[in-house]
Amino acid sequence: MTTDSSRATVRIAAPAKINLSLFVGPVRESDGRHELVTVFQPLDLLDEIVAEQDATLTADVVECVGVEGPNLAADALAAYRAETGWDGAPIRLTITKRIPVAGGMAGGSADAAAALRVAAAFAADPDRDRLEAIARPLGADVPSQVHGRRATGLGAGETLRRSAARPDWEAVVLPVDAQLSAGAVYAEADRLVDPRTDEEIRDLRVAVLQAERSIGVEQAGLAINDLQTAARRLCPEIDAAISLLQQHGAEHAMVSGSGPTVVGLFAPGTATAVQAAISVERPAIFALPESRHTLEPPRWP
Secondary structure (H helix, E strand, O other): OEEEEEEEEEEEEEEEEEEEEEEEEEOOOOOOOOOEEEEEEEEEEEEEEEEEOOOOOOOEEEOOOOOOOOOOOHHHHHHHHHHHHOOOOEEEEEEEOOOOOOOOOOOHHHHHHHHHHHHHHHHOOOHHHHHHHHHHHHHHHHHHHHOOOOOEEEEEOOEEEEEEOOOOOEEEEEOOOOOOOOOHHHHHHHHHHOOOOOOHHHHHHHHHHHHHOOOOOOOOOOOOOOOOHHHHHOOHHHHHHHHHHHHOOEEEEEEEEOOOEEEEEOOOOOOOHHHHHHHOOOOOOEEEEEEOOOOOOOOOO
């Protein structure tokens, strides 16, 4: 993140995430959300954000070309002001999208987390833990993206445990020309099969946290997405994307979150050639996990 104090401008990146594990448990009576055990892995696939304080505005403004309707980033700015009492000049937030929209990579949540970091920068507020607390009511994916680092998500995904795993794989991301709502995918998953029991979720919590203290879930045989079958049923185009990545030697090929974006993990040094080969047939994006990124600020949080 960089700040131009002479113009009160901040430039920041919002990283996409994939869920390397996504285990779905029973619905909580308290809020109707599923109990989860998941591993959030940010990638260097980024939305680019420019924010400027503008005293001529009467309220914060979020501009995002190509994305219609309410924007979670605007909710994040409002939440920051409400929770902290900060009354700085209105912010104009301009978002350039790179993360697939409604693709299961939490692009909207990434932008919201970036908006919180923007507000904190303007307010000279260094408390990232407070930002994480403000992020929780905004959505289960938002808190993990405040820090932009790999973490295990518990509860409904909003309770985080930092990970020591530092993967060396490379990724090829295949956007699918469709949009899936997370609500529809969860509903289909519930229709197809009963969620995992409380006991299963407890055991998986222990297994995932143990794996994340060392080798990571992808090396421990826990790179599993319980929503994948439902996403494939609702969007059959996913099947071709998974098959294509498997044909090119992916160590793992899986739906990202609730889909429909598909991600393949490849051995170091191999994904660039795979991405180039697949790009002849369809859009494909080369990406690295956040621990291996080579980007300079302001492109990383």
